[in-house]
Amino acid sequence: MTEAGPRGGARASDALHRAVSALGERGPLSDQSGPYFGAFGGRFVPEALIAALDELDTAYHKALADPAFGAELERLHRTYTGRPSPLTEVPRFAAHVGQGARVFLKREDLNHTGSHKINNVLGQALLVKRMGKKRVIAETGAGQHGVATATAAALLDLDCTVYMGEEDTRRQALNVARMRLLGAEVVPVTIGSRTLKDAINEALRDWVANVETTHYLLGTVTGPHPFPEMVRDFHRVIGEEARAQLAEETGRLPDAVAACVGGGSNAMGIFSAFLDEPTVRLFGFEAGGEGVETGRHAARFSGGAPGVLHGARSYLLQDQDGQTRPTHSVSAGLDYPSVGPAHAWLHDLGRAEYQPVTDVEAMDAFSLLCRTEGIIPAIESAHALAGALRLGPQSAQWGLDHPPLILVNLSGRGDKDVATAGAWFGLLDETEDE
Amino acid sequence: MSGTATRLRELRDSGRAALVGYLPLGYPDVAGSVEAAKAMVDAGVDIVELGVPYTDPVMDGPTIQRAVEHALETGTRVAQVFGAVEQIAATGAPVLVMTYWNPVLRYGVDAFARDLAAAGGAGLITPDLIPDEGADWLAASDAHDLDRVFLVAPSSTTERLALTAAASRGFVYAASTMGVTGARATVGAQAARLVADTRAAGAELVCVGVGVSTPDQAAEVAGYADGVIVGSALVRTLLDAPDAASGRRALGDLAAALAEGVTGARR
Structure with a gap:
């Protein structure tokens, strides 16, 4: 193995290459089977x-x-579901991402029942x-x-x-x-x-x-x-469709894939088609709540440590005694103290990067997508959108010779969140005051 | 050398099964749970099962959940289990600690075993750890000479009964029925069958728990098992009492009645 270069900058791509090829010796990352994903x-x-x-x-x-x-x-x-779900380019939203980025949304929000x-x-x-x-x-x-x-x-x-x-x-x-x-x-x-x-x-x-x-x-x-293995497999269709649709639209693989991560099923579904492509950066965005430093969040990778909950060993928000810690997120779907074990494995391998997104960032992105593209996202998915907004500036460090191509999994629609968003943005009548 | 197994064999040789009583650490408070456990031993409980309070007790029904929630809300800490074990073990009864796995993982498997052994604890009962996932615990319990009580259930296959029997030390915990802890109207016939199957799979000592709450049920189970494990019914006496002292009296009364059921059973 060659010397590891500094993380970040153009070398990040080398590090990704190494992570993927080292694992390639044990078969494709996307085909790992349970019961264990690493540790x-x-x-x-x-x-x-x-x-x-x-x-x-x-x-x-x-x-x-x-x-x-x-x-x-x-x-x-x-x-019945309405598959394949469409892939939608969102140029007015992408203008806010910067760097001339092209952004495509995988529209799981359009599935029957409203999500992936x-x-x-x-x-x-x-x-x-x-x-x-x-x-x-x-x-x-x-x-x-x-x-x-x-x-x-x-x-x-x-x-x-x-x-x-x-x-x-x-x-x-x-x-x-x-x-x-x-x-x-x-x-x-x-x-x-x-x-x-x-x-x-x-x-x-x-x-x-x-x-x-x-x-x-x-x-x-x-x-x-x-x-963990079976549910991933049932969601593979998200990544497979998106990859083919994006190739048809652009002739390329994405430079980055963004998804929100609660338990992590929509992220695992879209990641699975790109895990073994070393040029594709994978980003999971978890609930930063009111900020990781406040303790009121559900950011397992930023604030947790390996532990066991509900049958699996993974990253877990726990106190010094191993008791499960209370979590907080504006999004009920991300408000969970543990995360899928395969995400913990990808995190430790360095194959995917996980970042917290606060309630405020998520709600800002929620509002932005509503107003620029006429799509009301689930607040869960708005965490991925907020992440995409962050990836624009970060992409300057990726050493690309073209504007970044970003694929976002829009995992659900926001009908269920209208009351929350209405209250958040002060759009409800005074009489509905709590 | 398993202290628990030694006690179970002594009782078996004297012609009866053991009464194993469960209480959670920290209900009504840590000192109160120690006093309650001692009262239980005074009233005739042979082996104590002391539960570590945990936020997500998936094998427990409402009674134990409620007591454990109280213990956590009032600030019970995992490390307090060792001092409590030491005090209860002074009665001479073997003390097993019942714990979900994450608190042990967090403490450190070997460190937990070391401190439990130093406190005079007999070993662990692990409701959400199967031997397949327990390599660290198998090593630590060997190193510190502790019992490791794994569970079997009516759904366990013959292969899994054999695997679990081989991995266990002290006894094998047979869950009488499919379900969480708590009182049931009857202890199913499947419990007797499970005990027989577990013995056939290589276990020397098998105790039955989950759903045993009355002296009659205890007597019935004592007729075929090496020990009768009672939890929720005992905890309920504490939950229902207006104060700690009357709770201990009610606990002692039930423990004595259960002990009579167990000792009176024809073997």
Whole structure:
């Protein structure tokens, strides 16, 4: 191995090359399989769940090998989800990025149910049918995964229970009603911090008790093996489509890919098509909340340390005793104390870079996209947009011989966030004052 | 040499099963939890299971969640477990610490084992650590001569029963039913089957927990297992009491009744 040059500047590209080629010896980064991603992942769960995880792993790999499964999922995505989702160039937004950048948005917000979540949900729901189970349970924070799960359950005739922190049922009352309209039972969780983390605890407790008849339809790339690997695979379609669409539009690979990272499923989906391309820089933007220095955030890579939560070893916001720390973000979907183990692995490898984006930065980017492009993004996705605004100036250090080409995963739409944004920007009537 | 196994064998040779009582550290406060554990031993509990409070106890039902939440809200620290173990162990009863895995990881697996051994603790019960993920703990428990109690469940395959039995020391914890801790109307027939299967897979000593709350249930389980583990029902006596002293009395009464159930069981 050659001497490592200083990080940054034109050498960053060399460092990326080395990171990718060193790993290439163990096969493509995009094909890493669980249970471990480097030092991360695993199965830190009660023994009672191991048989179900093994059953799921077996069913998943059998389905992957069965062309009929892929064909059915593809058909559903084409006729129900609305795939392929478009790729939209946003020049008026890009003017604010600077450096003559071209910015393209992968429009997962235009999927049925309003976000990327449906990709994973339909994949797992088809697996549930193959496993012969009749009931699914899910956790949800903002409600996007819960709505997607309730939708798939209605479509495929499955009983559905969604656990949601009591705090979140109040903040996202409209999504609670959507889930109930779709026939799901929504259970408010009243223990602990009453948010997403506690909803997952409660879903795990339900699963332990009902595992014979019930599948836990986990909504992101966290949790015990095989979830991180399987959920990534169901979201690969985001990156595959975007790569082909961008090649058609520009004839090139992007110079940078930006995505928001809560658990990390939309990011892993779009990253997966570029992980083994050394010229493509990958950026994950996590919730910086009120600022990492305030302690009120969900920035696992800036403020966390490796630990175990909900079945996997990864970066975790925890106190000195290993107790999970409370988190904060204006975006319920990023308000989670841990992150998918494959992100922890990419972070430690230096293959992807993770930066915190504050509530204020995210809301500014949210507003900017609304006004420049006529697209109301999910506040989660607005973190990726804020990141893209930051990448413009940073790209001057990348040693490119052309204006930067930036691909942003617009993972969801902002209908659910209108009340939050209205209050944030002071657009609501005084009478709706809290 | 496992202190827990020695005690279980002594009791078995005298013709009865052991009563294992769980309480969380820090309810109603740290000193109060130590006093409660001692009261439990006085009333006839043979082995103490002391729980480390944790923010995300996924194997526990509402009763234990509530007590643990209180313990955390009132500032209970993980390191206080060692002093508490030392005081409870002075009664002569083996003291096992029940802990979710992240607090141990954060403390340092070997450091935790070292300090637990120094405090006179018998070992650990680890509800979210399976032997497959426990290489560090297997090494640390060997180095510090501690018991390592892993769990088996009705869903465990024969292969996993054998793997878990081989990795465990002290006893194997058989979860009587699929589900979290808490009282149940009946202890399922699957518990007896699981104990038999776990023994057939190589375990010498098997104790049954999860869902055992009454003296009758304790007697029934004592008929086929080496130990009967009771948690939520004991914790409930403390939660329901108007003050700590009456909580300890109610705890002692239930522990005594459970002990009578266990000792009266025909083996």
